[in-house]
Amino acid sequence: MTVPQWKSLAETKRQSILDAIPPKWRFQDPVPEPAELRDVTGSYIQQFLTPREVDITETDAVGIAEKTTSGQWSAVEVTEAFCHRAALAHQLVHCLHEVFFEAAIEDAKRLDAYYAEHNKPVGPLHGLPVSLKDQFHVKGVETTMGYVGWIGTFQGKKGDARRGVFESELVRELRSLGAVLFCKTSVPVTLMAGETVNNIIGYATNPQNRLLSCGGSSGGEGALIALRGSPGGFGTDIGGSIRIPASFNGLFGVRPSSGRMPYEGAANSMDGQNSILSVIGPLAATARSLTFLFKAVLSQQPWYHDPLVLEVPWRDDIERETRALIQASAAGESKLSFAILHHDGIVHPQPPVARALGQVEQRLKQLGHKVIAWNPPSLKVGYGLTGRIFDQDGGADIQHHIQLSGEINPPQTIVDADAAHLKAQELAALNVEKREYQKLYMDYWNSTAELTGTGRPVDGVISPCAPHAAVLPLKYRHVGYTSLFNLLDYTSVVFPVTHADQTVDVPHSDLQVLGEMDQTIQDEYDAEAYHHAPVGLQLVGRRLQEEKMLTLAEYIGEAVRG
Structure with missing residues (x-):
């Protein structure tokens, strides 16, 4: 039987990722x-590392930067430790699309x-390894974004002079700050999915429970950081793609409002869709x-x-005001x-x-905070608007890139x-509905x-x-809990809370289901399969409240752990 050309291309690319890992780390x-x-995670991956490598890779980004910017740790030593751990992580859960360890070590040598x-x-990130979702262009490194048809091209365009030389704006800024870029992480083809699977690397699994998903679309990023193969990295979020992997992998992650972080020069699906x-x-x-x-x-x-x-720099005054509110509470x-x-009514x-x-509600009340139930305007209406916006081109952009190689449609x-496919007048009307x-x-x-007692x-x-908590493969059916806040453009920060426990988290016995979707998702809950999966929640603020929400998320995260 003849193997389709796209399968051969995908297999060659998949093998090239493994081949880029030094033999000593395989x-x-x-x-x-x-x-x-x-x-x-933990003791399993640690057995393949030296005690020094464990010490370095299990220090957080702030702690590492304190060492590298003061000369206590060399950039080379730190970079090599994370390259080693990232190599192990990929072999365990398929979390990488691009490996450029040699270039990273050369950059680290220049920093030293x-x-x-x-x-x-x-700069403040001097010698800090930073990973990137495979949407960012890095000089000398390919960007496929999971599409087989993008292999050997620049975003699907053959012969484009930008291939291999162009860098995204965020990449330029990270280099200026002294960061060491060393790998790009796996994504679901199209990016528009809550699980990470594509025809190049296959299915990326959850490091803390490999029966489950690591989330999507920044799933490789979440899995890599959960395995401490990176101290921090950057993803993107259009419907939950930072928050879902953060939640599924027991991490912190922020979906800022549009206009705070630079997207210039990054690859994307449905580029130009601005609703x-x-x-x-x-x-x-x-x-x-x-x-x-x-x-x-x-x-x-x-x-x-x-x-x-x-033009909104970090606002220290808002951070100070928020910390003052926290101190007053204490x-x-x-x-x-x-x-x-x-629940969202669906x-x-x-x-x-x-x-x-x-658990979080009880803890907030113990700390003396007022907690109310959230009963906003119909979330079903919001979900409907989100779906229509995502579908506005009838899938034309995604189908175009899939058809470049003839690969099978992804799940x-x-x-x-x-x-x-919406006409201009129909799209304008949809944007009015969104604004309303x-x-x-x-x-x-x-x-x-009127309900809080704080005057605010x-x-x-x-x-x-x-x-x-995470999800069984190919069972992600409802993205409403995250996509709604993309529609509203609200700031949202994920913080880890707990892990699923089969002895405690037994199936609901007296639940009044909200409909067919609810029934399906409740029926698919398997306490044994979900055991030990991380559970995170999101703290949502209004537009452009990143300083406040990041400060509050740190406070709530510490309170929950305490």
């Missing part, structure tokens, strides 16, 4: 199957030479690392290099209030997520290829000032990121 024995070994000569760092903009944000193991990375990028004044970035004078979205969260919501894509819905939601948020509306909303 497993000599087969990795046990997921059914035999679910969790490959600079420090030796000038006795100071290049709901994809945004860039960091993922990391600690909340303080998110803030550190976010502030570092803003220090580069990206509004002078990306026409869509707002003194017994709570000035903070929150709302809990228990799908109830499965038992582990419902427990996490209850799990949330764009409806059978939807009608945003106004309704804004008015509802304002109205909560709620400071944030605690919501599920998904109905489930």
Whole structure:
């Protein structure tokens, strides 16, 4: 039987990723199957590393930068440690699309030479390894974004002079800050999916439970950081693509409002669709690392290099005001209030997520904060608007890139290829509907000032990121919990809460299901299969409230752990 050309291309590319891993870092024995070994984090991956490598790679981004910018740790030593751990991570869960370790080590050598000569760092990220979702162009490195038809091209265009030499704006800024770029992480083809699977690398699994998904579309990024193969990295989010992997992998991640982070020069699906903009944000193991990375990028004044970035530097006054509210609460004078979205009226969260919501609500009340139920305008209407916006071209852009190679259509894509292609007048009307819905939601948020007792509306909303903790392969059916806040363009920060526990998180026994979708998702809950899957929640604020939400997420995350 003749093998289709696209399959041969995909296989060659898949093998090239493995071949880029130095032989000394490849497993000599087969990795046990997921059914035999679910969790490959912690002690499992540590056994293949030296104690020094473990020490380096299990330090967070802030801690590493403190060492590298003061000359205590060399950039080369840190980079080699993370390259080694990233190589192991890919062999365990298929989390990488591009490996450029040699170039990274050469960059690290130049940073060490600079420090030796000038006795100071290049910038605040001097010597810090940073990973990137495979949407960002890096000199000398391919970008496929999971499309077989993009192999050997520049975003599907053969002979384009930008191939191999062009770099995205964020990449330029990270280099200026002293970061060391060393790998690009796997994505679902099209990006429009809550799981990471494509015809090049196959299916990317969850490091803490390899029976489950690592999420999407920044799934490779989430899996790599969960395995501590990177101290922090950057993903993108148009419907939940930062928050879902952060939640599924027990990480912190921020979906900022559009206009805060530079997207200029990054590849994308449906480029030019401006009704709901994809945004860039960091993922990391600690909340303080998110803030550190976010502030570092803003220090580069990206509004002078990306026409869509707002001239909004990091606002220290807002951070100080938020910390003052937290300190007042600690003194017994709570000035903070929150709302809990228990369900969206369409799908109830499965038992582990419902427990996490209850756990956070109880903790907030113990701390003396006012907590109310969140009952906003119809979420079903919001979900409908989101779906129509994503489907506005009838899947034409995605189909074009799939047909470049003739590869089979990927599973799990949330764009409806059978939807009608909207005319300009229809799209304009849809944008008016979106604006009217945003106004309704804004008015509802304002109205909560009557319920909080603080004289202000709620400071944030605690919501599920998904109905489930991670998800069984090809079972991601409902993206509403995250995509709604893309429609509204609200700031949202994910924080880890707990892990699924089969002895506690038993199936709901007296649930009044909300409809067919709810019934399906509840029926698919398998307590044994989900055991030990991370559970995270999102803290949602209003537009452009990144300083406040990042500060509050750090506070709530620490309170929940405490």
